[in-house]
Amino acid sequence: MDPLQEDAYGATNSTAAGDDDDDDSPKIIIHPGISDKEKESVDNRQKRILEVLQTSGIKTGKAPVVAVLGSGGGLRAAIACQGVLGELNCAGILDLTTYLAGVSGSTWCMSSLYARDNWQSHLVEAEEELKVRLQETSWNLDTALKGIWEAADQLEDYSLTDVWQYSLVYYMTKELLGSSLSQVRAQSEKGVVPYPIFAAIDNSLLSEWKEKKSLETWFEFTPHVAGYPLPGAYVRTTHFGSKFNGGKLIKKEKEKDFAYLRALWGSALADKETTQKTILHFFLTIFEKYGIRNYLTRILFAQYESRDEPDPESDKFLTMLSLDEKEKLNILEVLHEDHLDQSFPPGEKSTILTSDSENTFTQISMGDQLYSVGSLFFPFKTWTILKPFWTWTWGSTNNFLYQHEDLKDKPLEGMESKEKLHLMDAGLAINSPYPLVLPPVRDTQLILSFDFSEGDPFETIKATAEYCNAHDIPFPEVDVAKLNREAEAPSDFYIFEGKKGPVVMHFPLFNKVNCGSREDISKMANTYRTFQLGQYSQEDVHQLLELSKANVKNNKEKIMEKIYALAKEALQSDK
Incomplete structure (x- = not known):
């Protein structure tokens, strides 16, 4: 392992120790690494990927780890993410994907899909359902007001995230998902779909992020655990929000459902x-x-x-x-x-x-x-x-690390004094979940970054390069000056490679290939604003789906070539 990686993350390529007991036990895990259940899920996914590669005539003993990233961008990102995943599936690339990670609007699409059993086999139906749902007047004022009132009246941790859940998120997505993360474990553990990672950040650590790009700012949710991946402090997903003291469960709360979580993941996009x-x-x-x-x-x-x-x-x-x-x-x-x-x-x-x-x-x-x-x-x-x-309170929840003694001399020291956490949209740090797939424990070799951001289509990759540079994390070199020159009329595909770290393929949503001129790109961006309170027409939804699909269609051969090349490199290294 590169010593710089080990210093930056304080982790080695091992799973979190001692967390292979009951998956729903009220246990706090203070250890760098991924959970045993994630490792098992990824191993099963990799076996399926190996079978696909062998069917394609690619012989290798180890499948490359491919991560697909979806950025934020409100309803625009949710629709575009649906189009991208549908086209990746048609091209056979989704079958070769290990991780699917999202921020903000992309998590709206991801949560809607993962609420379905074996969703990868039902992407066509999901897309058609999305088109219909966004046209129906299924948002209900009485339901929204009742939800807000009950949250304020009954929840100890009521915050603006609850208002956001029943107002903007419900109004824009036209659905309130009642299922939870723990309910999607089965398909993840069997490896039938990519393993999901949903991003948030700790608002109390946001100032540290702005000053020094602090590793600890990021907070992740998976089907099995929720917590700080760097340096490693987790609680079972089923116990996220429950009250702990000194690592012991004091009061069990009902598991947060997707309706609330997607509001948390997609909250406070602006100042x-x-x-x-x-x-x-x-x-x-x-x-x-x-x-x-x-x-x-x-x-x-x-x-x-x-x-x-x-x-x-x-x-x-x-x-x-x-x-x-x-x-x-x-x-x-x-x-x-x-x-x-x-x-x-x-x-x-x-x-x-x-x-x-x-x-x-x-x-x-x-x-x-x-x-x-x-x-x-x-x-x-x-x-x-x-x-x-x-x-201005967002994302209030019980701090599972409250009064925990094992945080001494660790990067999260001081968190044990806080009774509450305040989590919010990770887009306030980086509008794409790069920090969650870069740790060496996940061994990501290829990142497919689909950027649905409003504004600079390269802001996420420039911010990630800056973050990695601050912590000596291997990442390809980024020519900032070149990207700034092309920001108003980008191409549909960019590849960044270095001697160390993953290969990054970056796909701006609106570009000169699928839109045309600079004026047409600007027109598309204005049509699909992040805070779109009006209803998209069926034509608008169809157009956005097609634009996002085009970025995959036009570059699928390049993506497949790189995946095959990584697989062959793995075979050579095994010899």
Whole structure:
């Protein structure tokens, strides 16, 4: 092993010690490496890959480890990831893939697929289902508001991730997945599909990432464990979110389902102010659609006017309502006349069921459907639901390392003092999960990087090169100046190779091969924005799928050539 790898990761090519007992035992694993179950799953996958290679006439004693990476990018990334995986499957490349790792929007696609049994054999059906689902009005306001209210009312770790789950993620993907990571173990362990890795980062360590690209910032989820891959601290996936103290289980919580996890993996893509405005704009758009925007705005303004002391954070929220002075005066006039219930549009009516200083419950009748708001969303005194906006709290969960003694003299020392973790979108660090497939324990030899990012199509690989350089991690040399020159009109394929580290093949989503001119590339990027609140037409979805597939179709021979070359190199090294 290269000593630089060993220094950077503090790990060797061994699996985590002593974790081969009951897969659902409440155990904390403090050791570098991968779990025994992941090793078993990957071994079974490699056996299948060897069979495929032999069928193709490639003789080798060891299959190369190929990792497919999907970047973030909201619904654009989710759709494009679906297209890429479908075409990789048609080309026979997915059969040669060991790992599938994703960040943010790509995890929306991945979780939807892994919720299916043996999904690799059903990608055509999954694509057709996606086209239909995104056209249906399957998002339900009552379901969203009820979900947010119940999370705020019942969950000790309620945060903006719960709001994000039922608002933007549910609205954009049109589905709430009830299955969990532990339920997809069987197909992973049998090796019938690539082993999945889902990326997040620890928000409390984000400042360290910005200063020195800290290894410990990254947090991963697999079907078997969740935790910090570098230097190695995990909990069983089934016990992620449960309460531990000193390594012992204190309170078992229900396993987090995909609906919540995909909100965690795809949360807070932008800075605080941008994301606040996006969430608020979403709700105001929905409220206006259902004819209740004015009513809820007035409830909000009444709350602010009744404050005993100024609250700068609340003032920021009120400012984001974008009310001018005339609108504020009109609202005050209505409030003083006590005509709140007259703020509904003609033909709609409200009925105040209960009213007191702590709880106001209002039902709004529109046609045959009844919507419950008020205490369900904006109670007068109990601002539980809105509290995370003021504190900007995301991804709250019990810290499984709390009071754990084995962290002394380790890179994560200090984590044992924190009762809560705050996890969020890994795109805030690097918008692609390179750090999760680069550790030597995973032995990745070829990375197929599909970049669905908004903006610079090379930002992920430049950021990864910088990260690797900071920690002496083997990675191909990247000509930053050349990539900057081509950023506005990139090609559809780039290959980066070095004497050490994996070979990287990089595929920008919008490029001069599948789009055309620089103007056409810009037009496509504008059509498929990250925060796309409007509904894509069927033509839009079809076009995006085809654009993403083209990057595979046009380069499948190059990909296969490299996989075959790596397999033959392995055969030579065995002799």
